[in-house]
Amino acid sequence: MAYLYLDDSKHHPAGFSLAAFVICETDPSGHVEAIFRGLGFDPRNFEYKSSAKMAGDDRLQKLRSAMMHYVGTNCRIAVCVVEGDRRLGPAALRLLHSALSHPNLEGQDHEVFFDEGLFQSPKSAADLASIEGKFTQCRMHFEQDSRKLLGIQLADLVAHTCSTMLLETLGHVTKKVVLEAPGDSAYDGQEVELGFEMWACIRYAFLSMAKQHSKDELGEATVKVFPWGLFIDESTSERVAAAAMRRFGENYLGCIH
Template identity: 60%
Template sequence: MAYLFLDDSKHHRSGFSLAAFAICDVDPTEEMGALFREYGFDPGTFEFKSSATMKDDNDLQALRDSLKHFIARNCKMALCVVDSAEDTRKLGPASLTLLRSALKHPLLEGRQHEVFFDEGLFKHKSAAEALVAGDPELAGCIFHFEQDSKAVMGIQLADIMAHTCSIMLLEALGDITKKVIVNAPGDSIYDGLEVELGFEMWAGIRYAFLSQNKPNPKDDFELANVDVYPWGLFIDESVNERVARVAMDRFGENYLGCIH
């Protein structure tokens, strides 16, 4: 069984909203709770939000970094993108279309799963239940709609994924331009290097994308690239042509080779 958690990130000025599934082999609640307590946060009352102001808050920054490391070690990720003007109508159904594709991936195919959705992704709970009722492609899933992300901690992992990928897409669209100084461990050649924010975001999460190797790669570069689409990416028809093209270019395949 896998546990899947969905949360979203909305960017109306840039014309898109994005939702991400965090896919975990085990319920992450216990380990996440231990991380929260390690940095002085009570998991019963505190909720991690990627949009929170973290400047000068070393404990919150350390918790964020630990959660990102947890994702890199333990989770896979799948994304859907919709037009922001229609996100309240499209995000939930688009996530179900994404889920149908993700369930065909060898990691998930033929297994039972529990799927948790944050609040507000569908018009209402009964509408969500009607969309999945009797669907043979979703028969192996136990659905939990309109969940409180403070109580269902895995949704907070999906929040990090959605926020991270939104920053990557915003940069690819040219809507943000920011550079950061890398704080890499040990003797990494990247320590102290100034890089684009989108690159730093991608480097920390790139192994989480739900993907498969390319069939019959013709050279070493193709061997190092994997296909994320269609298992880990769905772009709704509502998305305008420019955003759809950039999103496919940014997320449709993923480089897993050396970046030294």
């Protein structure tokens, strides 16, 4: 069994919205609560939101990093991209169908939680899922309150992170950061693109499978994310669709030091 949580990040000026599933083998609530409390946040009355201003707030930055580390080491990720945001819910269901065909998820029962606002109502969402007819192994929870579900707060972080990576691919983000790498890493103190730093933190988490019959060294270290961990809705413009496929369609897992 897996626990899947979905949230979205909207970027209308850039021509897309992105939704992300965080996929956990066990209920992540206890682990995430411990992260919150360890940094002085009470999960009963505090909600992590990626949209919050974090510049100059050391605790929030540490919380974001700790949550990102948890995702990168304990979870899997799948994302979908749409034009606007009206098709986020249907696209998320299409993404879920693709993700469930992955060998690690196929043939099992799952709990699936969707944030609020992705469908017109819980009934319309259930009706659409029923029409699809592909989710008999899933217990679906629509219109969930992110304040009460820490798994959705993890999905909020991942949706924002992956959106920033796509914005950079599209040329909308050019920010660079100075890395603080442990030990004798060659990256310590090096200035890199923000998207590279984000990708490096979660690159092992994308739902993927090994490429078959790779003929070069880089190919052997590159896995396929599409179609299990990426769905691009037909509404998406050619420019955004191509950028999403470039950014997420395959993933390099080799050495980056």
